[in-house]
Amino acid sequence: MHISFLIFSAYGMGGTVRTTFNLAQALAEQHDVEVVSAFRFRDRPFFEPGDGVRLTSLVDMRRHRPTYDGADPEHARPARVFPAADGQYAQHSALTDRRIGEYLSSTEADVVIGTRPGLNVHVARQTRRGPVRVGQEHLTLATHSARLKRLLRRTYPRLDAVTTVTEADARDYRSSLRLPGVHVESLPNSVPAPEVTPADGSGKWVVAAGRLAPAKRYDVLVRAFAEVVRERPDWGLRIYGHGREENKLRKLIDELGLYNHVLLMGSANPIETEWVKGSICAVTSSLESFGMTIVEAMRCGLPVVATDCPHGPGEIIRDGEDGLLVPTGDVNAISGALLRLINDEGLRTRMGQAALSASARFDPARVAARYEDLLTSLVNRRAGTLHRARGTLLGGAYAARETVRLGVKHALEGART
Amino acid sequence: MTRHSCATPPDDAVVAAPPDAGSPAVRRVHRPRADCTTDSAGGLTFRVRLCEGADEEAGAPEVPESAAVLLRLRHQHGPDASLRLPLARAAADGRLQASLPSTTRLREGRWDAYLTLGDEEPQRLLPGVHDLRSLVGSASVDTQAWLGVRIPYTTKYGNLAVRTWLRRPHAEAGALRVADDAITLQGRLYGARLSATACLEAHPRDAAASSVRVPVRPDSEERSEPQAAAPEHGTDTGHSVRDFAAELPLGSLLPGHRVWDLWLRPAEDEEPVRLGRILDDIPDKKRVFKYPSQRVTSRDGAAHSARPYYTINNNLSVQVSVETLAEAEAE
Structure with a gap:
């Protein structure tokens, strides 16, 4: 299959970029995969797209380039296709509408996958007849505005499938949007195995990582850690990431006299080498649409203490087996869970081991195989049920490609005998 | 845990940007x-x-x-x-x-x-x-x-x-407290013996003030911070006493705008050793180990603020500033 991902910017360092590249790279082992970036802000992407993944962009925002599009008068006119209800509306324009539309109406791909609501709207409305249209939800339906939800209800029926990152969100889509004929499936984000050996449970650090944003509730974590330090002053907390809460957190750390025990580390890339310096991961968010850091830490062999917030943590952690779930915002419960793991090395090691094996289900190869199943069935469904001419054409193209692949395989087998 | 790009960092001028006229595809310049x-x-x-x-x-x-x-x-x-x-x-x-x-x-x-x-x-x-x-x-x-x-x-x-x-020798700074008009510091001395005359010294960066000295006491307390490993008894017979604690009254660093570098003198007749923090995985302590500043009033009534910090070489110093009237009123 020729699979094309449409992303806001493949040049950023957000979670959508990482997970898209992880998935694209795994799919590229079997398929022809491209990532189309609506915008290009930098010469080179922050993350490596992966072997065999083609990266192209549609609107060049690099000022030093002759191809700079930012000064184009068309870019000053508001977007009409990209919906105003999407949070990134301001960055889009008549120019992005046109470039994205041109790409979607001429793509040779068998499958086009949008990666945020605004782009999914583009995919639904502008993709030429033929390719399978998939809309990915990396956030959650529940956190979208009423206006965006109304728009998605009107537009998404033109998609073949909507994927969410949690089962909880898939249920929301099925029950509250009711999209006739649209397949809704939850497929988690993928995280590759770390390149370092997993943690052995001996490091006396609790590690947390993520943007220093209000929803991460690091204030709750710091307060909980004050309790931990009272009992176990030989343990510390490292928080990785930058963000607008930094000064507030620093102030809280100073007020609580925790500056010898709680360290704001700044950003780290790669993060896996930092997880393995610790023995426990803490996530105290009030909201996690998925919970990428939980999976990352588990893949490094750390048991995770996480708040049971909507939507991700409860679907990743099996409470009491490979981690501990605690009520959101409950300082005592968080410190209690941390101390339980700190004071019981055997439990910590066992849960770390369990986390390591349980998190293998998020390996890009495993997630990509599930995507492959979904996309193959959608391509076949399209081929079977669509308008005859188009269906035949598409089926023919895919079948031809298959024949070539099988032919090659036969030829190889032939050569061997 | 996507690997970050192998591409050349943008600030390195050596590599000419790849031409991409005609093709929007990214061409990457690889470096080892x-x-x-x-x-x-x-x-x-x-x-x-x-x-x-x-x-x-x-x-x-x-x-x-x-x-x-x-x-x-x-x-x-x-x-x-x-x-x-x-x-x-x-x-x-x-x-x-x-x-x-x-x-x-x-x-x-x-x-x-x-x-x-x-x-x-x-x-x-x-x-x-x-x-x-x-x-x-x-x-x-x-x-x-x-x-x-x-x-x-x-x-x-x-x-x-x-x-x-x-x-060698080295004085490793450990847990540090800024409270009650003083800096309380725990540390460990390597490669020298802590004597009864050991002291902590604050040396002014400029010549306009003279050094300040406070006594250092051997510290047998449990280490109370995550970084420090438990003392290994018996492995260091020549220098069995190496954990120390000291209290530096901030009033002694007043008045005036001044940076003070902290040193440890193991014995009266020995050279002082610069206090620093180098024994872990954090290359740049200045960004990570940050301490609150403390307001202190000098004898002539001027408001000062004092804050310990790590220099770009991970040595421990104290910055003393005279608060301006505006700052004092804002408090």
Whole structure:
């Protein structure tokens, strides 16, 4: 299959970029995969797209380039296709509408996958007849505005499938949007195995990582850690990431006299080498649409203490087996869970081991195989049920490609005998 | 845990931007990376990836026998300002590997890491995946020998460098408290003996004030911070007393705007040792270990603020400032 991902910017360092590249790279082992970036802000992407993944962009925002599009008068006119209800509306324009539309109406791909609501709207409305249209939800339906939800209800029926990152969100889509004929499936984000050996449970650090944003509730974590330090002053907390809460957190750390025990580390890339310096991961968010850091830490062999917030943590952690779930915002419960793991090395090691094996289900190869199943069935469904001419054409193209692949395989087998 | 791009960091002017006229596809300029691993014996290993995703390095283009990792001490010249570590294929996976043994003494500073292949101009190495776990606990520090600390890190231009310290004796700063008009400090002395006349000294950066001295007491308390390992009794017979604590009244650093550098004098007749914090995996303490400032009023009634901080060389100092009227009123 020729699979094309449409992303806001493949040049950023957000979670959508990482997970898209992880998935694209795994799919590229079997398929022809491209990532189309609506915008290009930098010469080179922050993350490596992966072997065999083609990266192209549609609107060049690099000022030093002759191809700079930012000064184009068309870019000053508001977007009409990209919906105003999407949070990134301001960055889009008549120019992005046109470039994205041109790409979607001429793509040779068998499958086009949008990666945020605004782009999914583009995919639904502008993709030429033929390719399978998939809309990915990396956030959650529940956190979208009423206006965006109304728009998605009107537009998404033109998609073949909507994927969410949690089962909880898939249920929301099925029950509250009711999209006739649209397949809704939850497929988690993928995280590759770390390149370092997993943690052995001996490091006396609790590690947390993520943007220093209000929803991460690091204030709750710091307060909980004050309790931990009272009992176990030989343990510390490292928080990785930058963000607008930094000064507030620093102030809280100073007020609580925790500056010898709680360290704001700044950003780290790669993060896996930092997880393995610790023995426990803490996530105290009030909201996690998925919970990428939980999976990352588990893949490094750390048991995770996480708040049971909507939507991700409860679907990743099996409470009491490979981690501990605690009520959101409950300082005592968080410190209690941390101390339980700190004071019981055997439990910590066992849960770390369990986390390591349980998190293998998020390996890009495993997630990509599930995507492959979904996309193959959608391509076949399209081929079977669509308008005859188009269906035949598409089926023919895919079948031809298959024949070539099988032919090659036969030829190889032939050569061997 | 997507690997970050193998592409050349944008700030390196050496590489001309790839032309992309006619094609919006990204063309990447690849540069070699090195994954650094520290071991508990103090050694540092560089494993070079000639290019991203190149697991096929065993079968990669042949590498000249003279291939090496080259370390150059920044802003310095001379025979001890550059070090060549030969690269060889590792038996296990065929990757190119070079080792810096713990016994090699490196001058204190920042060593930029390069890859040299034959006659070609040495190429800056990019950072890879660094496993610095063994530095975190700093438990197995040999207190008799020179303390040689090497922490691989990423420069602000995105290149690989190694921060080094070479000290003997060394006074490691530990938990620090800023409260009740004083700084209370715990620390550990390496390579010298703490005598009854040991003291903590604050030396003014300028000559307009004179040094301040306070007594130091041996500290037998449990270490109360995550970093420090439990004292290893019996392994250090010559210098059994090495944990210390001291209290520096902030009033003694007043009045005036001034930076004070903190030193530990192990005995009256010995040279003072600069207090620093180098025994872990954090190359730049200034950014991570931050302490609150404390308001202190000098005898003439002027409001001051005092704040301990780590210098860019990870040494411990105290910044004293006179608060302006506006600042004082804002409080």
